[in-house]
Amino acid sequence: MEKKSLSDISCKGRRVLMRVDFxxxxxxxxxxxxxxxxxxxxxxxxxxxxxxxxxILMSHLGRPKGKVVPELSLAPVxxxxxxxxxxxxxxxxxxxxxxxxxxALTLQDGDIMLLENLRFHPEEEKNDPEFARELASMGEIYxxxxxxxxxRAHASTEGICHFVQPSVAGRLIEKELKYLGQALDAPxxxxxxxxxxxxxxxxxxxxxxxxNKVDTVLIGGAMIFTFFRxxxxxxxxSLVEDDKVELAAHLLQTAREKNITMLLPEDVVAAxxxxxxARTSTVGVDSIPDDMMGLDIxxxxxxxxxxxxxxxxxxxxxxxxxxxxxxxxxxxTIAVAQALADATAKGTISIVGGGDSAAAVxxxxxxxxxxxxSTGGGASLEFLEGKVLPGIAALND
Ligand code: ADP
Ligand code: MG
Numbered sequence: 041m042e043k044k045s046l047s048d049i050s051c052k053g054r055r056v057l058m059r060v061d062f063x064x065x066x067x068x069x070x071x072x073x074x075x076x077x078x079x080x081x082x083x084x085x086x087x088x089x090x091x092x093x094x095x096i097l098m099s100h101l102g103r104p105k106g107k108v109v110p111e112l113s114l115a116p117v118x119x120x121x122x123x124x125x126x127x128x129x130x131x132x133x134x135x136x137x138x139x140x141x142x143x144a145l146t147l148q149d150g151d152i153m154l155l156e157n158l159r160f161h162p163e164e165e166k167n168d169p170e171f172a173r174e175l176a177s178m179g180e181i182y183x184x185x186x187x188x189x190x191x192r193a194h195a196s197t198e199g200i201c202h203f204v205q206p207s208v209a210g211r212l213i214e215k216e217l218k219y220l221g222q223a224l225d226a227p228x229x230x231x232x233x234x235x236x237x238x239x240x241x242x243x244x245x246x247x248x249x250x251x252n253k254v255d256t257v258l259i260g261g262a263m264i265f266t267f268f269r270x271x272x273x274x275x276x277x278s279l280v281e282d283d284k285v286e287l288a289a290h291l292l293q294t295a296r297e298k299n300i301t302m303l304l305p306e307d308v309v310a311a312x313x314x315x316x317x318a319r320t321s322t323v324g325v326d327s328i329p330d331d332m333m334g335l336d337i338x339x340x341x342x343x344x345x346x347x348x349x350x351x352x353x354x355x356x357x358x359x360x361x362x363x364x365x366x367x368x369x370x371x372x373t374i375a376v377a378q379a380l381a382d383a384t385a386k387g388t389i390s391i392v393g394g395g396d397s398a399a400a401v402x403x404x405x406x407x408x409x410x411x412x413x414s415t416g417g418g419a420s421l422e423f424l425e426g427k428v429l430p431g432i433a434a435l436n437d
Contacts, residue, residue, distance in 0.1 A: 044208040044436040051093030057179025061186040062099035084210035094147035098155040106162025118154040136174040172199030185210025188416035190431035197431035219412035228353035236261030237359025249426035256301040260361030277333040307338030336362025337372035346379035358394040374404045381409030393420030
């Protein structure tokens with residue numbers, strides 16, 4: 041469903057209440073160690089202020105669990121935002137109440153104000169209607185630009201839309217819907233999905249949903265060993281989810297029935313233990329030694345997967361191919377990222393979803409080589425599972 045965005049409304053002279061994701065990492069002294077999330081919100085912020093909107097920003101930070109935790113104040117974020125924009129940002133002591141409201145009412149066109157941490161109130165995560173109504177009263181227009189929390193029905197993401205109209209998508213959510221939405225609804229073919237990561241159990245719904253859309257699935261990560269077990273291979277000490285072996289067999293069968301090319305590795309990098317200085321060797325999948333575990337896909341597999349990626353017109357990637365955090369087992373993931381970047385340069389649409397997958401692409405320095413890297417780990421996963429995200433469903437069609 042197409043959702044209204046900032047392009048469809050006029051902000052001039054109006055109080056625009058925007059939910060953003062300013063959940064930035066802090067060090068022990070309360071300093072922001074990475075301001076990426078603030079920087080990413082700037083396009084929406086500028087669109088609103090430059091068109092004369094009176095901007096009121098709201099976010100959560102950390103897990104204060106419904107209590108005021110001074111260390112989790114958004115004040116340092118207001119300061120950083122002011123530096124980035126070279127302008128003043130008014131900080132409110134609370135996200136609701138008469139004082140915050142008074143401050144909001146004195147805003148002039150183009151002014152910016154940041155409300156205090158939403159999760160200082162337990163009602164936020166409970167999606168309490170009265171709290172949502174109070175939040176909504178701060179603004180005359182609601183914008184959601186926090187994709188990372190769109191899969192949660194919270195007061196500031198879902199409840200609020202029942203009390204303030206219009207409710208529209210900001211630039212970040214608009215972009216997520218454009219790329220993720222288009223890939224799933226009307227992909228250019230061949231459409232290839234690359235799935236990896238730690239557990240098959242976390243990816244079943246993704247697999248089942250993608251089976252209705254893709255031409256090819258490339259499997260990597262630890263989940264390959266549950267599939268191998270289902271195929272009768274000995275997997276040594278590799279991670280296997282015993283209770284999912286039957287399901288893995290069923291998924292292989294479904295792929296055959298649906299005429300989907302589902303590829304599993306031909307070779308893996310195995311190690312004696314899960315550590316950087318473990319003894320390693322590259323082995324065929326039918327000869328994983330009993331005392332070793334598979335921690336990455338092997339070079340032959342990388343070649344085969346790269347071919348599929350280079351022939352694809354659309355690729356969705358979720359989950360690293362190996363334990364990319366350790367140099368010795370990062371090669372498969374980095375090589376796949378490289379193939380994806382090469383394909384993208386030739387016109388393939390590449391979409392990366394999932395927190396660790398995104399981190400792997402950054403580690404490979406290939407961030408700008410992808411068409412789209414989703415900003416929400418859990419939210420993009422639920423999107424790929426075909427679920428309706430409450431924070432998006434609540435926006436105006
Ligand atoms: P994402 O966050 O992109 O959805 P996941 O959270 O599902 O990805 O999985 C990422 C994790 O999977 C990484 O921490 C990685 O080390 C782990 N992993 C990948 N391959 C293996 C393997 N063969 N054995 C154990 N862990 C693995
Ligand atoms: Mg993860």
